[in-house]
Amino acid sequence: MSDNAAAPAKEKTKSKKLLVIIIGVVLLLVLGGGAAAWLLSSRAHPKEEEAAEEPAPAKESAAKGPPTFLPMENMVVNLADPGGERFAQIGITLEVADAKTADQVKQYLPSIRSGILMVVSQRTSTELLQREGKEKLSNDILREVSKPLGFPVYTPKKRASQDSEDEEEERAARRRAEKNPVKRVLFSSFIIQ
Known part of the structure; x- marks a missing residue:
């Protein structure tokens, strides 16, 4: 077993x-x-x-950190359509270089809002419904925000031939515009009725 x-x-x-x-x-x-x-x-x-x-490029390392965003109150504006029955409600947020610039913009906010309202009220609904119209409006708003701060906004001229003096002025304007602490205009809301 x-x-x-x-x-x-x-x-x-x-x-x-x-x-x-x-x-x-x-x-x-x-x-x-x-x-x-x-x-x-x-x-x-x-x-x-x-x-x-x-290593990061010199331009990126020169940046001090993330951009600062400054939201503005929504604006309601009558548009330049025939009959005056159309209006736009626009929410704008500004991208600025730092908090110091945001404080400077806040000091001029009443005049900036007035300039923006004047610029938007000259547009028609058909123009603002297209992307190109919104981009042009964004550039015009950037100009209105930059004016009180003393910075020009470069707008490229569309000409076939330019004088050498015009080209030099254009390059100088472009260099001044690159130093603008207001980087972009962002739309947080855009309603047309």
């Missing part, structure tokens, strides 16, 4: 060893597959790693 009792015990130990070996092989395959996937994914994006290692 001792041989009969020893046979099931040997089979149990063999099956346990086989189970441990199978689990070990499966774990080894999973770990190997994970390591291979990690290596392949790190080799697939070498440009991102190189870009992360390179």
Whole structure:
């Protein structure tokens, strides 16, 4: 009987060893597959790693941080449509270089709002419904915001031929406009009725 009792015990130990070996092989395959996937994914994006290692360009490093946004109250303006029955409700947010500029803009806010209302009231609904019309309005609003701060806004002239003096004046205006601390005019809402 001792041989009969020893046979099931040997089979149990063999099956346990086989189970441990199978689990070990499966774990080894999973770990190997994970390591291979990690290596392949790190080799697939070498440009991102190189870009992360390179120093930031001088222009970006000169930036002091994220831009400051200055939201303005929504404005309701009658448009220049025939009959005067159409109006626009516009929400504007200004992107400025820093908090100091935002404080300067706040000091001139009544005159800036008045200038913006005058500019918007000269537009028609058909003009403002098109993207080009909104972009032109954005540039005109930027000009109105920049005027009290003493910064010009560069508007490219569309001419086939220009004198060399005109080109020099245009380049100088472009350089002054690049220093403008009011970066962009963003529309937070734009409703025409």
